[in-house]
Amino acid sequence: MKGWAKRILGRATARDLNRKRNEYNRLLVQAYSGTDPVFDLAKVESTRRDGLRSEFIESGQQTFTLAPEFTRDGGHLNEAGRRIAAEHLLLALAKL
Numbered sequence: 001m002k003g004w005a006k007r008i009l010g011r012a013t014a015r016d017l018n019r020k021r022n023e024y025n026r027l028l029v030q031a032y033s034g035t036d037p038v039f040d041l042a043k044v045e046s047t048r049r050d051g052l053r054s055e056f057i058e059s060g061q062q063t064f065t066l067a068p069e070f071t072r073d074g075g076h077l078n079e080a081g082r083r084i085a086a087e088h089l090l091l092a093l094a095k096l
Contacts, residue, residue: 015056
């Protein structure tokens, strides 16, 4: 309902904002992969414990989202999410 109201008012919805974040992340990884170390926090945050990525598909476009088990409010990492992100960051730093 909230997304519908925002669309009627011409405001960005949570899905719109997720698409923008995904595009920015894709461009960042594309620009620096192979030349500089890149820690893809967005990939870590969207990868669920079973290895699948949290996502939605709309108009044929795949958009990754924060995995629900790593958040309480849909926008910020909870304790489990922070721990997973920290572990992945330490692993990435250890490889440098």
